[in-house]
Amino acid sequence: xxxxxxxxxxxIEDRTDQIAAAADADLxxxxxALADELLAMGEDVLLAWLAAKGQTPTTATxxxxxxxxxxxxxxxxxxxxxxxxxxxxEAVWHHNLIRLDPAGPDTARNxxxxxxxxxxxxxxxxxxxxxxxxxEFCCSSRPIRTAEPxxxxxxx
Numbered sequence: 616x617x618x619x620x621x622x623x624x625x626x627i628e629d630r631t632d633q634i635a636a637a638a639d640a641d642l643x644x645x646x647x648a649l650a651d652e653l654l655a656m657g658e659d660v661l662l663a664w665l666a667a668k669g670q671t672p673t674t675a676t677x678x679x680x681x682x683x684x685x686x687x688x689x690x691x692x693x694x695x696x697x698x699x700x701x702x703x704x705e706a707v708w709h710h711n712l713i714r715l716d717p718a719g720p721d722t723a724r725n726x727x728x729x730x731x732x733x734x735x736x737x738x739x740x741x742x743x744x745x746x747x748x749x750x751e752f753c754c755s756s757r758p759i760r761t762a763e764p765x766x767x768x769x770x771x
Contacts, residue, residue, distance in 0.1 A: 622659045624741040630656065631734040639723035646722050650713035653729045654682060657706040660733070660740050664696075667744055678705050696743070702736045719769035 622630070634642070634649060642649060651740040658681055665672045665688065677683035686703040709729030713722060 619737045621662075622656065622756060624660060624663055625746075627656045627660060627737045628734055631737070632729040634730040635727050635734075639713075642723040642726045643718070646713050646717035646726060649726050650710045650717075650729070652705065653726075653733050654680075654710045655704060656733050657682045658685060658734055660737050661689050661703075664689050664744065678707075682707060697728050699736055700740045704740065705732045706736060 634653070658711060661682065662672050662685065663686065666687075670688065673684050673688045674681070675684045682703050685716075686696075690700065694765075706729065709725055709732055712725045713729065716722065721736055
């Protein structure tokens with residue numbers, strides 16, 4: 616879908632929040648375009664990872680989608696990156712749900728869920744860019760949490 620890195624991870628987080636907060640009628644009216652935008656944002660997240668690692672992104676597809684080929688490339692030599700494989704597949708699934716029935720009764724819901732999935736991908740990859748060990752145990756953010764001071768819990 617995308618030819619090169621277009622949006623930052625922070626921009627993607629903001630945009631997915633905007634999509635999730637939009638009115639049902641607005642989402643339904645722009646369903647095909649939003650489905651494509653969400654897929655492109657997923658690609659942009661992985662393009663950001665590959666750029667940070669100094670890799671040239673593939674132009675290939677896997678199962679018909681560049682997002683899945685980009686994930687395969689990003690995971691090569693980095694087993695902890697496999698933690699977001701199903702997130703990428705779910706982004707593709709939501710894209711397909713929306714594109715196959717853009718006027719369906721669940722379209723707005725599917726767009727919102729797709730936006731949440733892409734946001735999750737952005738948060739995961741953004742976290743991995745901060746702490747490369749992130750994801751060794753699913754999507755655990757423990758390496759990031761332990762680097763920040765935590766407020767003490769009041770005792771009863």
